[in-house]
Amino acid sequence: GAVVSQHPSRVICKSGTSVKIECRSLDFQATTMFWYRQFPKQSLMLMATSNEGSKATYEQGVEKDKFLINHASLTLSTLTVTSAHPEDSSFYICSARDLGPVGEQFFGPGTRLTVL
Amino acid sequence: AQKVTQAQTEISVVEKEDVTLDCVYETRDTTYYLFWYKQPPSGELVFLIRRNSFDEQNEISGRYSWNFQKSTSSFNFTITASQVVDSAVYFCALSEGRTGANNLFFGTGTRLTVIP
Numbered sequence: 001g002a003v004v005s006q007h008p009s010r011v012i013c014k015s016g017t018s019v020k021i022e023c024r025s026l027d028f029q030a031t032t033m034f035w036y037r038q039f040p041k042q043s044l045m046l047m048a049t050s051n052e053g054s055k056a057t058y059e060q061g062v063e064k065d066k067f068l069i070n071h072a073s074l075t076l077s078t079l080t081v082t083s084a085h086p087e088d089s090s091f092y093i094c095s096a097r098d099l100g101p102v103g104e105q106f107f108g109p110g111t112r113l114t115v116l
Numbered sequence: 117a118q119k120v121t122q123a124q125t126e127i128s129v130v131e132k133e134d135v136t137l138d139c140v141y142e143t144r145d146t147t148y149y150l151f152w153y154k155q156p157p158s159g160e161l162v163f164l165i166r167r168n169s170f171d172e173q174n175e176i177s178g179r180y181s182w183n184f185q186k187s188t189s190s191f192n193f194t195i196t197a198s199q200v201v202d203s204a205v206y207f208c209a210l211s212e213g214r215t216g217a218n219n220l221f222f223g224t225g226t227r228l229t230v231i232p
Contacts, residue, residue, distance in 0.1 A: 034219050043207065044222045091159055097217045105217050107153075109160040 002028045004096045006108035013084055014116055021079045021111045023094030029074035030096035034105070035067075038091040050077040084115040118143045120210050122223035129198050130231050137193045137226045139208030145169075150184065150191045151209040151220065161207075167191065198230045 003026040013019050023033055031052045036044040048069055049057045056069035068080040077096075081088055093110040119142040129135045141150065152164040165175065167184055175182050179196045195202055205227045209220040 032217075043224045044220075046219045046221075049219060093159075093161065095220075104166075105211075105220070107161045107163070109158075112159065 002026075002096075002098060002104070002106045004094065004106045004108040006092075006094055006111050008111060009109060010112045010114075012114045012116065015085050016083055018080055018082045019084055019113060021081070021092055021094075021113075023077045023079070023096065023108050025075045025096040025098070025106070028096075028098045028106075030077075030098060031074060032097040033071060033077040034095045034097075035069065035077075035079050036093045036095070038093060038110075040091075044093060047079075052077075081113065084113070086115045089113055089115045118145075118210055118212060118221045120208055120221055120223035122206075122208055122226050124226045125224070126227045126229070128229045128231060131200060132197050134194060134196050135198055135228065137195075137206050137208075137228070139191045139193065139223060141189050141191065141208070141210050143210060143212055145212040147212075147214045149211045149213075149215075151211065152182065152191075152193050153207045153209065155205045155207060155225070157204075164193075164206075195228075198228075200230050200232050203228055203230045 005024045007022045011019055033050040035047045037047050038044045046059050047062045050069045050071040052071045052074050058064045066082055071077040091110050091112050095105045095107045097105045121140045148169045150167045154162040172184050181194045183192045205225045207225045208223040211218050211220050
């Protein structure tokens, strides 16, 4: 099956720093990638939809200037958490949609961010 | 508006018992897809099943079975002869549209604990 990777898998940073998370589709091309956030013991919530070559679409309540998304190629989308604070500590999961007629969606393994 | 409800927050069963996880959804779309994912402690989402709105046939895969009832907007998941390895959080999700590749709306999840 299709594989989506995320890097890093785990990151701990100091408050005020910026953190970049990469999401890659390894064996297929994806014009669309989704970024989800999951707080401890809660559900996954969509943060934004990332489209290759265009601006991301953010869900209501998600600050686009804080969560910068870049989808520069058909296999890579990045999420940068700028000036991270402890309340940004969460599990970030991306998914990628392939270009096939069915357009299946595949999830990455997630990135656990801890902001001290 | 779309919504996925998993009323059971936590369930505990003794090994070898059968267990059913409930999922009720709401959508105005006539075409949509329903999913079940398993999330073990590692955090990675494990895809279990995808079902489109036009296919109400129940499905069985090994010890897993799914009961899709459009009349009650439910998509329940049954594990037969549960095992300790089944312990995880299980999410039901909805994707609106005809491909099932749009963003997913997740339920709040059901934490299943199988006691040896």
